[in-house]
Each structure stands twice: as C-alpha cells, then as structure tokens.
Amino acid sequence: MIHKVVSTGKSNLYFSLGAHPAFRCPIHANEQYDDYYLEFETEENSSTWLLHENGGLSDETAPVFHHSKILPLTHELFSRDALIFKDLKSRKITLMSKKSTQSLSVSFEDFPHLGIWAKTNGDFVCIEPWIGYADRWDTDHEFKTKEGLVELLAGASFEATYTIQINE
Numbered sequence: 001m002i003h004k005v006v007s008t009g010k011s012n013l014y015f016s017l018g019a020h021p022a023f024r025c026p027i028h029a030n031e032q033y034d035d036y037y038l039e040f041e042t043e044e045n046s047s048t049w050l051l052h053e054n055g056g057l058s059d060e061t062a063p064v065f066h067h068s069k070i071l072p073l074t075h076e077l078f079s080r081d082a083l084i085f086k087d088l089k090s091r092k093i094t095l096m097s098k099k100s101t102q103s104l105s106v107s108f109e110d111f112p113h114l115g116i117w118a119k120t121n122g123d124f125v126c127i128e129p130w131i132g133y134a135d136r137w138d139t140d141h142e143f144k145t146k147e148g149l150v151e152l153l154a155g156a157s158f159e160a161t162y163t164i165q166i167n168e
Contacts, residue, residue, distance in 0.1 A: 001019060001161065001162050001164075002159060003017055003019075003161070004157060004158070005017070005150075005159075006157045006158075007152045007154050007156050007157070008155075009154060011154055012151050012152060012153055012154055014143060014149045014151055015132075015149065015150055015152065016130070016132025016148055016149050017130075017131050017132070017160070018113075018115070018129065018132070018133075019128055019129050019130075019162060020126055021106070021126060021128070022124045022126045023095055023104060023125055023126070024124055025073065025095065025118075025123060025124055025125045027097070027100070027102065028099070030099065031097055033073060033123070034072065034074050035097050035098045036072075036095060036096065036097050036125070037073055037095075037098070038070070038071040038073065038095055038096075038116070038127070039069055039071075039093070039094045040065075040069045040070075040088070041069070041090045041091065041092040041093070042090040043068060044064075044065035044067075044069065044088060045065055046064055046065045046085055046087055047062055047063050048061060048062055048064050048082075048083040049061055049084040049085075050062055050080060050084075051081050051134070051137075052136075052138075056134055056135050056137035056138075057084070057135070057136050057137060058136075064083060073125060075118075075121055077118075078117060078120055079120060082117035082128075083116040084114075084115055084134070085113060085114045085116075086112075086113055086148075091107060091108055091109045092105055092106070093105065093114075093127055094106075094167075095125065095127070102167065104165060104166045105163075105164070105167065106127045106162060106163070106165075107163045108129035108162040108163075109161070110129075110131075110159070110160035110161055110162070111129035111130055111131055111162060112131060112148075113129075113133050113148065114127070115128035115130055116128065129162045130148075131160060132146070133147075
C-alpha cells in the first residue's frame with residue numbers, strides 16, 4: 001500500500017495518516033483467539049499510551065513488553081481500547097497461530113508509530129501503521145501543534161509504504 005501526499009498550495013501542508021487493515025482471527029474452526037500471537041522482528045521494551053476518560057491521549061502509559069518479541073492475543077488485551085506505540089524498534093510484525101503454519105506479516109518501514117486494536121470480543125485484529133496518532137485530551141485545538149505531524153513544504157511530495165505478506 002502506497003500513500004502519497006502532495007502539497008499543491010503555496011504554503012506548507014501539515015498532515016498525519018494511518019492505515020486500518022484488519023485480519024480475521026481465528027482463521028480456522030479448530031482455533032481460538034488466544035491461539036494467536038504477534039511476533040515483532042525485534043525484542044521490545046515498550047508501553048502503550050492510554051486514552052484519557054475525556055477522549056484523546058493521556059500522559060499515562062501501561063507496560064506491554066519487557067524484553068520480548070511476542071505479544072499473545074487475548075480479548076482482554078483491548079479492554080482499554082487500542083494499543084498505541086510511539087517508540088517501537090520493530091518495523092515488521094507477524095500474526096501467527098500456535099496451531100497452524102499460516103501467518104501474515106505487516107512491514108511498515110515508513111511509519112514511525114503503530115496501533116494494534118480489536119473489539120473486546122471481536123474475531124479480528126488490526127495492525128495499523130501510523131504517521132501521527134490521536135490528539136491529546138488537553139489539546140489546544142491548533143492543528144499545527146499536534147504531536148506526530150509531518151510538515152510538508154509547499155510544492156513537495158511525501159510517500160509512505162507498508163506491505164502485507166501472506167505466508168502459506
């Protein structure tokens with residue numbers, strides 16, 4: 001998937017963007033949701049940024065990884081909504097099952113942030129490459145000051161690509 005942003009105006013363009021691909025989980029009738037896990041390409045030590053009760057990102061985080069490449073999928077994992085990562089080292093994540101050799105990988109070299117989301121009892125997981133993320137709960141409502149934005153010079157263009165690979 002290729003995202004291309006072109007600034008056609010005479011002033012700089014500020015933007016963020018992201019993808020929302022969802023993947024069925026479990027795939028096979030003999031599997032359960034918690035038979036699946038996400039394997040990151042690099043060992044991670046990262047926390048998720050939590051959402052504020054009034055909406056938007058808070059200053060609060062919760063630990064997700066501690067020297068690990070594996071994130072087991074459970075419905076409870078999303079009880080506080082999406083996992084929001086601003087600092088992952090990995091640029092590739094593979095969705096795998098303990099009961100099948102099939103897997104799929106999402107590579108997102110051009111995207112510095114990542115969201116992982118599912119409905120609490122859903123039969124899917126979303127692996128979402130992002131450039132930028134939700135606004136803070138205490139936003140000043142000035143778009144140019146939003147954290148994670150890209151400033152594109154007038155007349156310039158920007159491309160970001162992510163890839164989904166299905167492994168049989």
